Amino acid sequence: MAALGRFSQAVMRSAFAAQTRQLSAAAAHGEQGVKTWKLLSFLVALPGVGVCMLNTFLKAQHHSHDQPEFVPYTHLRIRSKRFPWGDGNKTLFHNSHVNALPDGYESHE
Structure with missing residues (x-):
């Protein structure tokens, strides 16, 4: 029974260490992720909103009000x-x- 307890503790320690390594690796690449999302926001999302606004405005101009x-x-x-x-x-x-x-x-x- 004691061997099972030691084994489970060893498994838990290795899983915790692997998770810590993954989190630290993600933090190292976090700066690049921020830049990517910032570029996507300014170069894709904002122009997309502008095109949708223009489309709505032009459709409203040609809409019949009868x-x-x-x-x-x-x-x-x-x-x-x-x-x-x-x-x-x-x-x-x-x-x-x-x-x-x-x-x-x-x-x-």
């Missing part, structure tokens, strides 16, 4: 009970220009 035609589909805008806010007919994030009510769009005078 109200879509109302089609009274029977499976859409079903109100089985009233909403607990407002007049009970409008959703929480209701937009009168885009979101139709069950009987059509709201008229704006």
